Amino acid sequence: MPLKEMLQRLVKVGPGPKTFLSIYLDLSPDGSGKKRHAVFLKSRLSELAKNPSVHSRDQTLLARDLRRVQKYLEEDLDPAWRGIALFTCPSEDLFLAVPMSQPPANSLALSVHPHLFSLTRQAELYQTYGILVADSRQARLFLVHEGRPEKQTSLFWEDKHTTRFGRMGLSFQKFQRHQQEHIKQRAKEAVENMGKWSVRREIKYLFLAPEEEMEAEIKKQLPSALKKKQVLLTSLDPRDPDHKIFSAAQKALQTLSRERSEALARQIMDEAQPLGRATVGPEPTLSALQNYQVERLVLDAKFHASGWRCLHCGYPGMGGVPRSCPLCQGGTEPAELREEIAWKAQSSGVEIFFTDNFTPLMKAGGIGSLLKFKITGKTSRSSGV
Numbered sequence: 159m160p161l162k163e164m165l166q167r168l169v170k171v172g173p174g175p176k177t178f179l180s181i182y183l184d185l186s187p188d189g190s191g192k193k194r195h196a197v198f199l200k201s202r203l204s205e206l207a208k209n210p211s212v213h214s215r216d217q218t219l220l221a222r223d224l225r226r227v228q229k230y231l232e233e234d235l236d237p238a239w240r241g242i243a244l245f246t247c248p249s250e251d252l253f254l255a256v257p258m259s260q261p262p263a264n265s266l267a268l269s270v271h272p273h274l275f276s277l278t279r280q281a282e283l284y285q286t287y288g289i290l291v292a293d294s295r296q297a298r299l300f301l302v303h304e305g306r307p308e309k310q311t312s313l314f315w316e317d318k319h320t321t322r323f324g325r326m327g328l329s330f331q332k333f334q335r336h337q338q339e340h341i342k343q344r345a346k347e348a349v350e351n352m353g354k355w356s357v358r359r360e361i362k363y364l365f366l367a368p369e370e371e372m373e374a375e376i377k378k379q380l381p382s383a384l385k386k387k388q389v390l391l392t393s394l395d396p397r398d399p400d401h402k403i404f405s406a407a408q409k410a411l412q413t414l415s416r417e418r419s420e421a422l423a424r425q426i427m428d429e430a431q432p433l434g435r436a437t438v439g440p441e442p443t444l445s446a447l448q449n450y451q452v453e454r455l456v457l458d459a460k461f462h463a464s465g466w467r468c469l470h471c472g473y474p475g476m477g478g479v480p481r482s483c484p485l486c487q488g489g490t491e492p493a494e495l496r497e498e499i500a501w502k503a504q505s506s507g508v509e510i511f512f513t514d515n516f517t518p519l520m521k522a523g524g525i526g527s528l529l530k531f532k533i534t535g536k537t538s539r540s541s542g543v
């Protein structure tokens with residue numbers, strides 16, 4: 159199931175108080191090759207079994223889900239995954255496992271909403287992209303979809319006459335023309351292969367790591383739809399191993415996403431004048447989010463604040479837990495604000511753009527939003543102009 163659908167599924171659970179178990183595990187081994195997640199899980203699970211807030215019926219269901227989690231971790235883990243997110247909702251018979259290509263921080267939470275922050279933070283890595291790595295002798299092509307290589311192929315070209323028989327008696331110019339023709343044909347072949355994949359899957363980016371002599375020809379051969387999506391991976395050597403290529407592409411995806419988020423954060427801060435089309439800081443942004451006024455949300459990965467949520471209307475607030483909700487007088491409970499924000503945004507269809515310790519945004523509270531319309535106190539006199 160694609161990430162978008164899984165997230166939809168997680169926020170579309172029917173009404174009524176539910177208990178969600180959200181588990182994030184860092185699957186990367188430590189220096190000695192041991193997997194640290196097992197130790198983490200063991201200690202947290204025994205704490206969980208003693209949790210008095212879980213009702214006895216739920217306790218039985220929870221125990222069943224925990225066995226399911228254990229079984230999944232023993233039998234279904236792919237060694238290629240660097241992390242995993244597991245969600246269960248015992249009363250709904252919901253069990254979802256999402257492989258992650260970057261290790262998350264280990265965490266386990268039992269709460270009224272699934273904890274989606276760490277997963278949405280990596281959402282850009284689930285986009286579909288192509289990678290084309292080539293020198294004049296061989297090319298490797300990959301199509302990465304939902305975080306894993308869905309298709310890959312290698313092309314090999316032989317150059318017998320240049321390796322063993324010199325220039326085959328050709329003049330230098332003729333030989334060069336001959337070589338240039340080879341390069342053109344090879345670039346064409348590689349691009350055509352990528353083109354076939356891109357017909358079936360919409361590619362968001364095409365990462366290129368060509369050897370210098372192939373670069374111009376590959377770029378020339380790209381159809382216009384792919385030309386717009388090309389991103390050069392300059393740090394790679396075309397002979398680098400696959401894993402190095404994947405991690406360079408992931409790094410580039412994260413950089414692109416961070417740059418886009420920083421641009422949005424700047425725009426928000428420019429527009430966040432009184433009566434403007436944006437909010438900056440937790441209080442006004444939470445209130446806009448609660449009122450469905452947010453078009454785009456920018457959140458810094460380092461944003462971490464405690465607050466509270468209303469058990470009745472779901473309103474999230476900053477700071478100390480009030481005795482009752484100021485909006486509906488409902489009961490309240492402490493909450494981790496970034497989780498409330500991630501859940502609220504996801505359930506109201508608002509995309510979150512993540513910056514990573516972006517100083518201007520952090521100084522402004524670590525969060526901001528672009529609104530669907532201006533919030534005005536009174537009717538604007540300039541309307542209709």
Ligand SMILES: [Zn+2]
Pocket residue numbers: 468469470471472473483484485486487488
């Ligand atoms: Zn309320």
